[in-house]
Amino acid sequence: MRPTSASFGTKAKSVMRHRATWIGCAMLAIVAPHLLPAATMGALDLLRGPTAFIDPSEMAQDNFPGSAFFYAEGAFDPAPGTTVAQSSKVLALSNGPAAIAAPFRGLTAVDQYRATNCLTSAIYYEAGNEPDDGQRAVAQVVLNRVRHPAWPNSVCGVVYQGSERADTKCQFTFSCDGAMARMPNSASWARARRIATEALAGAVYAPVGLATHYHTLAVHPAWASSLTPVAVVGAHIFYRWQGMNGTARAFSVRYSGRELQAGPSPRVFVPTQGVVPPIAPIIALPSPFSSPAMQEAAPAEALPQSTIRPEFRNSGRPLPDKSTRKI
Numbered sequence: 001m002r003p004t005s006a007s008f009g010t011k012a013k014s015v016m017r018h019r020a021t022w023i024g025c026a027m028l029a030i031v032a033p034h035l036l037p038a039a040t041m042g043a044l045d046l047l048r049g050p051t052a053f054i055d056p057s058e059m060a061q062d063n064f065p066g067s068a069f070f071y072a073e074g075a076f077d078p079a080p081g082t083t084v085a086q087s088s089k090v091l092a093l094s095n096g097p098a099a100i101a102a103p104f105r106g107l108t109a110v111d112q113y114r115a116t117n118c119l120t121s122a123i124y125y126e127a128g129n130e131p132d133d134g135q136r137a138v139a140q141v142v143l144n145r146v147r148h149p150a151w152p153n154s155v156c157g158v159v160y161q162g163s164e165r166a167d168t169k170c171q172f173t174f175s176c177d178g179a180m181a182r183m184p185n186s187a188s189w190a191r192a193r194r195i196a197t198e199a200l201a202g203a204v205y206a207p208v209g210l211a212t213h214y215h216t217l218a219v220h221p222a223w224a225s226s227l228t229p230v231a232v233v234g235a236h237i238f239y240r241w242q243g244m245n246g247t248a249r250a251f252s253v254r255y256s257g258r259e260l261q262a263g264p265s266p267r268v269f270v271p272t273q274g275v276v277p278p279i280a281p282i283i284a285l286p287s288p289f290s291s292p293a294m295q296e297a298a299p300a301e302a303l304p305q306s307t308i309r310p311e312f313r314n315s316g317r318p319l320p321d322k323s324t325r326k327i
Contacts, residue, residue, distance in 0.1 A: 090133060090207050091232040096240060097248045098206040099144055104155065104199075107257040112200075114259035118156035119143075119196035120189065125174035127234070128188050134234030135195045136205035137214070141238065143199060144212050147251040151212075155200075156259045163264035175264045207231045210246060211238035 106112035119142055127138045145151040145158045151171075152158050162170035170176040199205075207230075208214075214236045215221055227239035228246060240246040 089232075089234065092207065093229040093231055093237075096209040096228075096230060096246075098209050099140060099147070099204050099251065100248075101202050101204045103202040104143060104146070104255050105257060106259060111257055111259045114262045115155040115200060116193065116196055117262065118159045118259070119200060120193040121174070121180070122159045122172055123195055124184055124189055124192040125179050126172060127236070128185075128192065130234040130236075132191075132195065133205070133207070134236065135192060136199065136203075137208045137211075137231075137233040137236065137238060139195055139199040140205040140208050141211055141214055144210055144251065146255055147253050148212060148245075149250070149253050150245070153253050153256045154259050155255075156261050156263075160261060160264050164266060164268045166267050176267075180264065207233060208238045210240045210248065210251060212241060213239040 104115060106115050119139055122142050123135045123138050127135045130138075142155065142158055146153055146155055152161060159172060160170075160175050161172075163175035164170075165176055168177045174180060209230050211230045213223070213227055215224065216235050217232070217237055218235075224237075224239065226242070228242050230238045230240050232238075241250070244250055
């Protein structure tokens with residue numbers, strides 16, 4: 001018996017259904033991995049309810065470079081039994097040698113006193129609100145620069161380098177932006193001074209290694225991409241030089257022990273060329289018609305003309321006598 005056209009149509013429909021089923025399964029296998037996480041997150045959102053807490057790290061406008069480290073759960077919570085000053089968060093970014101453990105001794109008591117004060121100022125104004133580790137890291141950067149040929153070989157020279165600039169482009173901005181005009185908090189100053197004294201006595205903060213630069217995580221300066229990130233300590237990220245300048249061999253300069261300055265350098269203002277001063281000089285050059293003889297000989301049109309408005313030219317003259325005033 002020959003198959004009819006109806007049986008052929010039934011078989012064709014069956015084949016089409018099988019093909020559609022296989023195509024659907026293949027598409028589901030491809031799309032499912034992408035849909036499951038979203039569905040899971042949606043289900044979690046429904047379980048948490050409309051007032052659920054939203055992680056700040058998920059909000060683009062609340063992020064900054066390195067913010068994920070600080071949005072971690074309990075990132076700022078001190079460890080049990082410790083104070084805020086003792087707690088810290090350190091994130092290692094690269095391995096490298098630590099600085100040499102050696103004291104920085106001034107040649108005289110005055111030199112030692114100045115070195116301590118200068119390093120205390122750097123710690124206080126750069127990391128006054130940081131935990132002890134954050135302050136030790138800043139102190140280590142200052143002392144690393146003292147031993148590197150790219151910077152002065154004195155503590156105060158490094159701290160106040162460029163403080164004479166009027167464009168706030170000094171090495172440590174607190175030394176030229178007016179921050180030192182504020183009276184320091186006595187308790188915070190005492191803590192910074194303790195950290196400075198320990199660092200000058202030879203204590204090394206190893207997590208930042210040979211770092212010579214740092215900046216807060218809220219900014220990303222142009223020079224950061226040319227250096228090697230070492231660690232994140234508190235609110236700062238620390239960098240070291242790349243190549244030979246960042247190796248232990250480069251930090252070979254000996255501390256001079258001589259502190260020739262105790263604070264910021266005097267400001268140097270460089271006048272802009274070609275700009276007329278806004279105030280005329282008080283003493284002017286004598287006019288060629290200043291003598292009476294020259295005034296008589298000179299034509300009237302050559303004499304200096306008055307610049308006072310007509311209605312004010314009689315200002316200051318005595319009033320006429322009332323007896324002679326016409327009514």
